[in-house]
Amino acid sequence: MPTIIDVKDLNLWYGTHQALHHVNIEIPEHEITALIGPSGCGKSTFLKTLDRMNDLVEDVKITGEVVYQGQDIYAPSVDVTWLRKQIGMVFQKPNPFPMSIYDNVAYGPRTHGVRSKVKLDEIVEKSLKGAAIWDEVKDRLKKSALGLSGGQQLRDAPILLLDEATSALDPISTSKIEDLATELKEKYTIVMVTHNMQQAARISDKTAFFLLGELVEFGDTEKLFSMPHDKRTEDYITGRFG
Ligand SMILES: Nc1ncnc2c1ncn2[C@@H]1O[C@H](COP(=O)(O)OP(=O)(O)OP(=O)(O)O)[C@@H](O)[C@H]1O
Numbered sequence: 223m224p225t226i227i228d229v230k231d232l233n234l235w236y237g238t239h240q241a242l243h244h245v246n247i248e249i250p251e252h253e254i255t256a257l258i259g260p261s262g263c264g265k266s267t268f269l270k271t272l273d274r275m276n277d278l279v280e281d282v283k284i285t286g287e288v289v290y291q292g293q294d295i296y297a298p299s300v301d302v303t304w305l306r307k308q309i310g311m312v313f314q315k316p317n318p319f320p321m322s323i324y325d326n327v328a329y330g331p332r333t334h335g336v337r338s339k340v341k342l343d344e345i346v347e348k349s350l351k352g353a354a355i356w357d358e359v360k361d362r363l364k365k366s367a368l369g370l371s372g373g374q375q376l377r378d379a380p381i382l383l384l385d386e387a388t389s390a391l392d393p394i395s396t397s398k399i400e401d402l403a404t405e406l407k408e409k410y411t412i413v414m415v416t417h418n419m420q421q422a423a424r425i426s427d428k429t430a431f432f433l434l435g436e437l438v439e440f441g442d443t444e445k446l447f448s449m450p451h452d453k454r455t456e457d458y459i460t461g462r463f464g
């Protein structure tokens with residue numbers, strides 16, 4: 223499949239902490255790309271760089287390029303609203319607790335010390351608008367996030383980004399989302415973070431293994447799981463760490 227997003231030498235710092243190191247990856251169109259790796263390795267950070275969700279984080283520095291439709295999405299001329307309609311974050315990391323949509327979105331900023339209600343309201347609105355689901359959810363902000371239907375969660379952007387979409391779901395709902403993702407790739411391109419290696423092996427076409435902010439290995443899912451090139455990938459997929 224042709225490349226739809228071409229990531230070139232991407233680096234990201236949170237303050238002085240470098241969370242992504244020289245990431246190069248070509249994401250194929252109409253395929254499911256899974257991002258795997260131990261907690262803290264940079265999967266969510268990387269996913270968020272694909273639609274500039276890190277722009278909301280203070281003190282972030284990004285170098286390198288994310289090329290989509292012939293242009294670097296970080297170029298000053300890029301309209302972020304347009305971008306988010308093209309590359310949509312489907313849902314934030316779902317929580318093990320049935321938090322409201324509001325709390326779910328505000329969780330990140332709150333853990334980073336944002337306490338002001340006005341500021342939190344603004345961030346929630348901005349981030350939901352960014353995900354283009356604001357109109358649908360604005361009246362339901364205090365209801366459970368898990369009440370969002372698959373249709374509402376899987377937005378109409380050609381590229382869908384999923385961050386641990388099924389981690390809080392029971393096996394039946396998980397399998398429904400997996401079936402839906404597999405169906406959707408005819409029309410969409412999907413990039414998904416998962417902690418579940420069986421899930422990556424089941425539904426993804428390509429897998430990217432991250433470790434300490436570095437993309438260690440990227441390739442066909444079947445090959446990566448059966449014949450990994452890198453010893454670190456092998457150790458991870460055979461459960462030696464992580
Ligand atoms: N907003 C932030 N400010 C500062 N550091 C951050 C921020 N978000 C993430 N980090 C740090 O960046 C690194 C990568 O975090 P990230 O959330 O991308 O990892 P992850 O692979 O998604 O982990 P998990 O599997 O636990 O979700 C970690 O060291 C994390 O502590």
Ligand SMILES: [Mg+2]
Binds near residue numbers: 265266267315415
């Ligand atoms: Mg994460």
